[in-house]
Amino acid sequence: MDKAEREAIARRVLAASNADQTEVIVSASNSALTRFTHGVSNQNVDAIDVNVSVRAIVDGRTGVAATNRTSDADLEELVRRAIDMAPFAPADPLQPALPQGGSVTAPEGAFDEATSRADAFARAQICDSILTEADETGYWCAGYASTARAGVTVANSSGALASFDGTDAQANVKMIAPDSSGFAEFYSTKIGAVNGRDVGRRAAHKARESGAPQSVEPGEWTVILEPPAFGELLLYLVGHFSAQSFDEGSSFCSDGLDRSYFADSVTIHDDYAHPLAPGMPFDFEAQPKERLALVEAGIVRNIVTDSYYAKKLNRANTGHALPAPNAWGPQALNVVVAPGTKSSEELISETTRGLLISRFWYIRTVDQKKTIVTGMTRDGTFLIEHGRITGGVRNLRFNQSIVEALGAVSFSKEQHRTGQYSYSLVVPTAKLERFTFTSTTEF
């Protein structure tokens, strides 16, 4: 479904509503993914769907209804359901006026025609390149190649109307050797940029180099986190920048902004237009986004807001609403960590003794306020001695405060896109001087 069709649906919905305020989100997607393992495709899927969601506000009371049917009768029934629900909610005195929107421009590179037309054989070609790398190394592997195109239109009775179309292409793989494994990934908006053979080769190299792993003692280590590992860790900090978390007191920065919480080397933005991960230039209330500094030289400068929290906290609306109904509060979905000045190789060569970590697994929050998280290493963990990688090590469990870890950190000058889910992260390799491991494994 293209932009014109989505906008036509949005106009039909708004015309059918007599609520005080009405918002409509029309999203359409075609997502396809080919999964492979042990030389076969074990899942190969392609789904097309559309979703129309209506938020009706009547006397400060809100109802939300959604459907994937788009006939006139279905849309009229949808609007009626949303309006009929609204009176059952108590009036919210903080209910703001819906944003009036503004001019938005999709960032360059967000939509790629070839990716939008890619079929199952295009994905198969990427997968086959990776499987061929496995065949040649004698390892087995599991991974996927995916393509997606998605369009979103947000409109409301305040006059806002914004549309965005984007594409996405991804590949990742885990190569498994007899006593080790290696992981590599590549994410882009363009399928032409996805080189399956390169992804497979990088993963196989990690698996090979981390073979015959040795055990190391848990305790405090200097660690160098490659982008997939650092990105995974950072996801557990991103929610702290939500105005909702800030307001309720559960964020590490709830005690105040414009204070130094991190090392001077830490600068973090929310940037929908970063060339490595160009995204939607407005939020799910049609509020335009701008590049927003969350952390500058270690000092937390901003939290992200939507129309509700902008009013409640008397701050600017930064354009970070999620689709209604949203119990999570506004969220930063396009996080970019500023690079440093040294190469990843230099970060390693300057390390006397430490661990190079390719990827984390199953990170979970242990202590929300203190930002303590636990998790495991996996798919390529290496010992660094006197500036050189000297071999693989068995996996370890960590328990570590993220805020404390970012108190002594330096970054590589290269940035990479990582983050598979609804978040997009652009991060450098990070060298954390102190990182605490609490137990080990036998693999």
Place this chain on the structure above:
Amino acid sequence: MQFEDLGRRALDTAAARGAVYADIRFESVRSERIEVRNAVVASLADSRTVGYGIRALVDGAWGFAASEDLSPAGIDATAARAVTIARASASIARRPVGEPPPVAYTGRFHTPLKRDPQRIPLGDRVALLLEAEKALHSTPSIAVGRAWLDLWNTEKYFFSSIGSAIEQRIVQTGSGIQALAVGEGDVQARTFPGDIGLYKSGGWEIVEEAQLVQNAARIGEEATALLTAPQCPSGTFDIILGGSQMSLQIHESCGHPAELDRVMGWEANFSGTSFLEIDQLGKLKYGSDIVSIVIDNTLPFGMATCGYDDEGTESGLSDIIRDGVLVGYEMSNDTAREIGRKSNACVRAQSWEFVPMIRMCNLNLLPGNVPFEHLFDDVRDGVYMESNRSWSIDDRRLNFQFGCQIAWEIKNGKPGRMLKNPTYGGMTQQFWNACDAIADERSWNAWGTPNCGKGEPMQSGRTTQATSPARFRNIAVGVGYRG
């Protein structure tokens, strides 16, 4: 049945395009979510979606296509797409992986309901949550109160080219409350029931069973008391885990590693693999002799209870761990065939647009013979923990660390003062072999999880782990705060 003709059309189209087998699953899903947050209805939402997914098998390889387009032309196009995708799968396959299911089923299943939740007036549903949320604010330290309700009604119609024709209506209901207490440099949360609420298949009676209003003030007081409670100590202790935490323990350290697709490497790049390897079947001493874990997709109130899974296999009961020994897996048709067994109907899809895959279903620890209160009797120095707060386990499901919302110390057989920030950890096999008592059936309950993640694209599954509280000896406690 309005979907029967469309289903036949899809199967005919797939066959004409070269599929040796095809099936189609129509779903009509209604999801309602109400959430009250600090006296404001933060969510009052009613979502409906209708669509279908088609699986096609060509040259031993699978393709899956899904669409919301219910027109005959849409059905034709989607069936053709499924066949094309199967051909693409076949083009890279080093060996065949799929075969048609061995058995066709015709049948009907409806979740038993005492009170259809749709017949409860919306105003009454909202009012219940407003009252419960208000009661959570039993102390000034409660910064955030939440109360929520989820209702799911799923109608499914499954047809296959070997003659299966299945109609199901599955109703699942859940509700819960949470209090967030904020103090000096600390935040403590308490949730009830369990750590995510009470989720079961069934109707409004599940909400009534949760007793949200009756427990809200206590939950607020407990969250507040945790702010000033002493830190749970670090060291080696005997521990007793309450029912909801046991359900999480079973889920993570038995439910996931016993998924045969994971064992066979199908999830290796994302959810990981498993230490329950096939050559260990019938041999591995997973736990102590009192540990027996079963799959029961006929369990009353189970979130995964249904008549047939999403490959069209009839639900039943099968053993996973018998008297402490690994004896079975959660299986699909293709994975079961690889080890010479038959599927035990553990295949589910999140909804119509997702491909069916092995999911943890109702996976239950059989009750023991000790009254719950007697679990404490010969614990000289221990910790009783309840309601999960944090969960992490490695990608072979061995090294785990879990945290709970609340704990009480145990001294000389008696529960004592409240402790905050309890965590414990260990290695799965050693942990389950340290289980020396399981409470009896009087404290056995079906704990449902509405949001278990697995697969790529990620799918959210609904599962139940029925269990009683249990006791474990000499466990590492306080591991999350040693750093």
